[in-house]
Amino acid sequence: MAETIDVTPTNSGDGSSNSNTNITNNNERDVSGSITITHVMYGMHAVAPFTLWTFAIIAMIIGVVKRDDVSGTWLDSHYAYMSRTFWWGLLWAIAAWVVFWVLGLLTLGIGMLVLWVLPVAVLVWYLYRVIRGWINLSEHKAIG
Numbered sequence: 001m002a003e004t005i006d007v008t009p010t011n012s013g014d015g016s017s018n019s020n021t022n023i024t025n026n027n028e029r030d031v032s033g034s035i036t037i038t039h040v041m042y043g044m045h046a047v048a049p050f051t052l053w054t055f056a057i058i059a060m061i062i063g064v065v066k067r068d069d070v071s072g073t074w075l076d077s078h079y080a081y082m083s084r085t086f087w088w089g090l091l092w093a094i095a096a097w098v099v100f101w102v103l104g105l106l107t108l109g110i111g112m113l114v115l116w117v118l119p120v121a122v123l124v125w126y127l128y129r130v131i132r133g134w135i136n137l138s139e140h141k142a143i144g
Helices: 032-051 052-068 075-106 117-137
Strands: 001-005 009-011 017-019 022-025
Touching: 032 052, 032 075, 032 117, 052 075, 075 117
Parallel strands: none
Antiparallel strands: 001 022, 009 017
């Protein structure tokens, strides 16, 4: 990470000279507007299981559109984290529901009494990751 320190004296025009210390970091830029968008995206992911995942899809679309705005910042890790959570969650949800229905029907419904744990486990995992990411975002920390 390259850091530049500018200690060039500035002249205010009245003959006085004061030292202006400016520290700029190449990976630091104003991301305050993007933080708000990221909060909204986490909120959408949090309620997504209760909206038939519609809000998760919308949040993913927003993430794809806004990803370049946060590229190279600590917020980029949150966009990648939400994307991984969504895609892995989708994969595990499909697998859990297939196992639930196939084994449930093969056991004439008796297996469903136990197999409901699989989709619920995916839901709990998904919400855990969303909450964990949202907490890190609130503390202005990257996640990985």
